[in-house]
Amino acid sequence: AQSVTQPDIHITVSEGASLELRCNYSYGATPYLFWYVQSPGQGLQLLLKYFSGDTLVQGIKGFEAEFKRSQSSFNLRKPSVHWSDAAEYFCAVAATPGGGADGLTFGKGTHLIIQP
Amino acid sequence: EAGVAQSPRYKIIEKRQSVAFWCNPISGHATLYWYQQILGQGPKLLIQFQNNGVVDDSQLPKDRFSAERLKGVDSTLKIQPAKLEDSAVYLCASSQAGNTIYFGEGSWLTVV
Numbered sequence: 001a002q003s004v005t006q007p008d009i010h011i012t013v014s015e016g017a018s019l020e021l022r023c024n025y026s027y028g029a030t031p032y033l034f035w036y037v038q039s040p041g042q043g044l045q046l047l048l049k050y051f052s053g054d055t056l057v058q059g060i061k062g063f064e065a066e067f068k069r070s071q072s073s074f075n076l077r078k079p080s081v082h083w084s085d086a087a088e089y090f091c092a093v094a095a096t097p098g099g100g101a102d103g104l105t106f107g108k109g110t111h112l113i114i115q116p
Numbered sequence: 117e118a119g120v121a122q123s124p125r126y127k128i129i130e131k132r133q134s135v136a137f138w139c140n141p142i143s144g145h146a147t148l149y150w151y152q153q154i155l156g157q158g159p160k161l162l163i164q165f166q167n168n169g170v171v172d173d174s175q176l177p178k179d180r181f182s183a184e185r186l187k188g189v190d191s192t193l194k195i196q197p198a199k200l201e202d203s204a205v206y207l208c209a210s211s212q213a214g215n216t217i218y219f220g221e222g223s224w225l226t227v228v
Binding site: 002015034041042043044045046090092103104105106107108109 | 120149156157158159160161164172207209216217218219220222227
């Protein structure tokens with residue numbers, strides 16, 4: 001069975017500083033990996049996804065993530081955070097490219113706090 | 117393009133009462149999902165439909181939860197009777213042909 005671990009429940013970053021959110025996955029075959037963001041009171045918005053090819057993936061809002069098969073990781077990064085980035089971030093894994101065939105398995109999320 | 121629509125957005129009920137949530141997926145999306153997101157946790161898949169057929173309902177507590185998608189478009193999720201531990205956000209999502217899943221804003225349930 002597939003699973004996702006997000007080791008950090010909360011992370012606090014100063015505005016303008018760089019950010020890295022950790023994600024480790026467990027899956028027997030080729031994983032399809034996703035990062036979603038959830039702002040307070042809102043649904044989930046897709047930030048980026050990894051299917052194959054280049055292991056560094058660019059997403060919306062200036063985010064990027066790097067797939068490292070040897071470490072079973074898919075960490076999310078941003079060079080300079082803005083106050084509007086404060087939200088809950090979820091890493092997810094699926095067995096199919098869009099996650100659509102059998103749904104997504106999510107981690108428990110990382111709550112990002114931005115200090116002024 | 118309109119997104120996934122859900123209603124009601126917020127509901128407070130007493131335990132042992134019933135509640136129903138409605139979802140209208142993105143037009144043309146054959147696959148529809150209901151996820152449960154308990155506070156402090158990631159979303160958990162409850163049920164997945166392909167058109168009007170159930171693909172996976174292995175994590176749906178069938179003694180109290182039911183869901184249907186009669187015409188292959190809209191869907192309803194019902195809880196009867198509700199328990200305190202059912203307090204959560206119920207997220208509906210849809211996708212087409214195994215592609216990216218799009219989520220609605222969720223229905224927030226508080227059971228008191």
